[in-house]
Amino acid sequence: MKKILKYVIVDIVQNKIVLIYTFLLLVISLSVFSLENNSAKGMLSLLNIVLIIVPLICAVFSTIYIYNSGEFIVLLVSQPLKRRTIWLSLFFGLATSLCLAFFIGAGIPILLYHADATGFMMIAMGLCLTVVFVSIAMLAAGLARDKAKGIGLSIMLWMYFSLIFDALALFFLFQFQDYPLEKIMTLMSFLNPIDLGRIQILLQMDISALMGYTGAVFREFFGNSLGISLSFLGLSVWAAMPLLISLRRFKKKDL
Amino acid sequence: MKTTIGWHVIFLSLPLFFSLPGFAQGKTIPVGKSKPLQSIQQAIDLAANGDTVLVDPGLYKEENILVRKSIVLKGVDYPVLDGQHKHAIITVKAKDAVIEGFKMQNTGRSEIDDIGAIMIFDSYRVTAINNILDNSNFGVYLQNSRSCLIKDNDITAYGKSELQSGNGIHCWNSDSIQIIGNRITGHRDGIYFEFVTNSLVWRNASVKNLRYGIHFMFSHHDTYIGNIFEGNESGVAVMYTNNIHMYNNFFLNNWGAAAYGILLKDITDSDISGNHFVRNTIGIHMEGCSRIKLHKNIFNNNGWAVKIQASCDNNEFTRNNFTGNTFDIGTNGSLVLNTFNGNYWDKYEGYDLNRDGVGDVPYHPVSMYSMIIDNNPSALMLFRSLIVSLLDKSEKILPGVTPEKLQDETPLMKRLPL
Numbered sequence: 051m052k053k054i055l056k057y058v059i060v061d062i063v064q065n066k067i068v069l070i071y072t073f074l075l076l077v078i079s080l081s082v083f084s085l086e087n088n089s090a091k092g093m094l095s096l097l098n099i100v101l102i103i104v105p106l107i108c109a110v111f112s113t114i115y116i117y118n119s120g121e122f123i124v125l126l127v128s129q130p131l132k133r134r135t136i137w138l139s140l141f142f143g144l145a146t147s148l149c150l151a152f153f154i155g156a157g158i159p160i161l162l163y164h165a166d167a168t169g170f171m172m173i174a175m176g177l178c179l180t181v182v183f184v185s186i187a188m189l190a191a192g193l194a195r196d197k198a199k200g201i202g203l204s205i206m207l208w209m210y211f212s213l214i215f216d217a218l219a220l221f222f223l224f225q226f227q228d229y230p231l232e233k234i235m236t237l238m239s240f241l242n243p244i245d246l247g248r249i250q251i252l253l254q255m256d257i258s259a260l261m262g263y264t265g266a267v268f269r270e271f272f273g274n275s276l277g278i279s280l281s282f283l284g285l286s287v288w289a290a291m292p293l294l295i296s297l298r299r300f301k302k303k304d305l
Numbered sequence: 306m307k308t309t310i311g312w313h314v315i316f317l318s319l320p321l322f323f324s325l326p327g328f329a330q331g332k333t334i335p336v337g338k339s340k341p342l343q344s345i346q347q348a349i350d351l352a353a354n355g356d357t358v359l360v361d362p363g364l365y366k367e368e369n370i371l372v373r374k375s376i377v378l379k380g381v382d383y384p385v386l387d388g389q390h391k392h393a394i395i396t397v398k399a400k401d402a403v404i405e406g407f408k409m410q411n412t413g414r415s416e417i418d419d420i421g422a423i424m425i426f427d428s429y430r431v432t433a434i435n436n437i438l439d440n441s442n443f444g445v446y447l448q449n450s451r452s453c454l455i456k457d458n459d460i461t462a463y464g465k466s467e468l469q470s471g472n473g474i475h476c477w478n479s480d481s482i483q484i485i486g487n488r489i490t491g492h493r494d495g496i497y498f499e500f501v502t503n504s505l506v507w508r509n510a511s512v513k514n515l516r517y518g519i520h521f522m523f524s525h526h527d528t529y530i531g532n533i534f535e536g537n538e539s540g541v542a543v544m545y546t547n548n549i550h551m552y553n554n555f556f557l558n559n560w561g562a563a564a565y566g567i568l569l570k571d572i573t574d575s576d577i578s579g580n581h582f583v584r585n586t587i588g589i590h591m592e593g594c595s596r597i598k599l600h601k602n603i604f605n606n607n608g609w610a611v612k613i614q615a616s617c618d619n620n621e622f623t624r625n626n627f628t629g630n631t632f633d634i635g636t637n638g639s640l641v642l643n644t645f646n647g648n649y650w651d652k653y654e655g656y657d658l659n660r661d662g663v664g665d666v667p668y669h670p671v672s673m674y675s676m677i678i679d680n681n682p683s684a685l686m687l688f689r690s691l692i693v694s695l696l697d698k699s700e701k702i703l704p705g706v707t708p709e710k711l712q713d714e715t716p717l718m719k720r721l722p723l
Contacts, residue, residue: 216692
């Protein structure tokens with residue numbers, strides 16, 4: 051497993067797209083912080099990048115990478131190796147290298163300009179979302195045999211989590227606005243990793259008081275150490291579940 | 306006609322009269338452990354109008370010292386007057402009395418009566434200056450009084466709940482009061498005015514009180530200059546008043562579910578200028594306000610800079626700086642009877658082709674999402690999500706939900722140097 055992992059990581063780190071991704075993140079983060087005289091405002095701009103761009107790149111890149119290494123996978127399967135080992139090595143290789151890219155591209159600027167609880171939470175959430183969306187990409191690649199279908203599926207999933215889910219939530223909120231929805235919304239946020247990440251970062255930015263009672267409910271649930279650990283637990287479930295499903299598929303797959 | 310002239314002569318000669326050395330000085334009656342008189346009340350009873358009662362340092366446990374004469378009651382090195390958690394400390398019913406330089410501590414507290422450290426009833430030209438009030442229920446309490454001066458007092462309480470504590474400086478049905486340079490903390494309301502007119506509140510710091518920094522009702526023609534209201538549980542709330550003037554005050558750090566920098570309810574014909582609203586959940590909340598001129602104020606890092614209900618009319622926002630606020634303006638209806646002109650908004654994305662410093666396209670300061678949250682607070686969950694930003698952007702281009710007319714026709718390109 052170690053050897054395959056090493057191969058995958060070395061292969062991805064040398065990949066031009068990943069290098070460009072790292073460089074782009076670095077340029078964006080640095081310029082965001084140096085353009086705004088207020089680093090808190092820079093954090094807000096970075097928030098959008100962490101919540102939208104990072105999942106998109108991770109999902110699309112991972113899916114394409116898995117399809118492109120189809121021959122490599124077939125070669126590995128012909129060796130006396132467990133399929134489980136191969137698939138997990140691919141996942142960990144992708145996750146590690148993309149996390150590394152995020153940490154260099156966005157983590158270091160954040161640590162330089164805004165090294166407080168908000169900054170650490172932003173980095174942690176960026177890393178979590180990277181892992182979660184690599185896992186979701188593995189699922190997409192595992193489900194569809196056709197490359198175009200797989201990439202389409204992973205883009206669809208990204209779109210669902212970053213846009214459609216929230217639109218549905220908004221619709222739901224308006225349909226049932228006469229009922230007390232605070233607790234249900236708290237539960238609902240666990241159904242979307244991006245929402246979980248966003249709420250955790252925003253709570254660190256201390257905007258909860260803006261929103262009266264709802265803010266208080268959110269703060270009470272997510273603000274303490276139990277809530278933070280719960281949302282990290284939720285994110286790890288989000289990283290593990292798609293991966294396990296895709297692993298089961300891959301084990302039975304006719305290559 | 307003849308009588309009017311007569312009164313004028315008396316009024317004009319009053320200052321001259323007081324400046325005569327014999328009258329103003331009077332005699333001095335010392336009080337202290339080593340002096341013939343050991344009780345302040347006895348000394349006051351012996352004094353005549355114009356005398357000075359000079360109190361040596363020490364601890365005095367007297368029940369409610371009563372001043373009914375025009376005397377100066379003065380402490381040397383802050384003698385301590387202790388209310389023993391039972392009594393009011395000094396009650397003044399006089400004209401031209403002065404209370405100066407005492408430390409008053411541990412007033413009583415009652416559910417029925419208002420008990421405080423310095424109680425001033427039905428008085429004229431009474432001065433309370435340079436006292437330290439510690440663990441007071443009410444600090445300074447004025448009722449039916451005119452032309453009093455409350456200056457440089459340090460008023461501290463350790464109230465636990467709103468219901469069980471009094472106000473720092475409490476004025477009821479008074480006129481021409483001056484409240485200058487006091488520091489008030491830990492009370493229910495820092496400064497409380499009801500039916501107080503033509504008064505001045507200047508350079509006070511009202512900090513960390515249990516309810517409001519300042520709270521007034523029916524207090525017309527008052528002026529508030531250079532005060533600091535910081536970290537009070539609910540900020541500042543003022544109601545049912547016309548002709549107030551607020552200049553260069555600071556409303557800071559009032560952060561919480563029901564906290565306001567300042568809440569204006571039914572305030573009319575007023576002038577609010579040069580104030581700083583920084584880090585409040587809501588900088589200004591306006592309800593039923595008319596004809597207020599808000600200009601040259603600074604709104605910085607608030608949740609909502611201004612929340613203006615549709616019940617407000619003819620208010621003018623000109624030349625204010627709005628920077629770093631989550632939402633600039635919030636409102637609850639589509640009717641707009643207020644004007645916004647020539648303000649600086651840091652969220653403005655327009656352009657200025659002729660380079661005259663004024664943006665060429667109007668700015669809509671109400672974001673759609675702030676209206677959604679107003680109707681449906683649970684929508685907080687979607688704060689700063691992609692869908693909300695998209696909706697906001699499209700709403701900015703083509704207003705549908707947000708009031709179309711609520712706009713700044715002449716937004717400034719550069720921050721005003723305030």
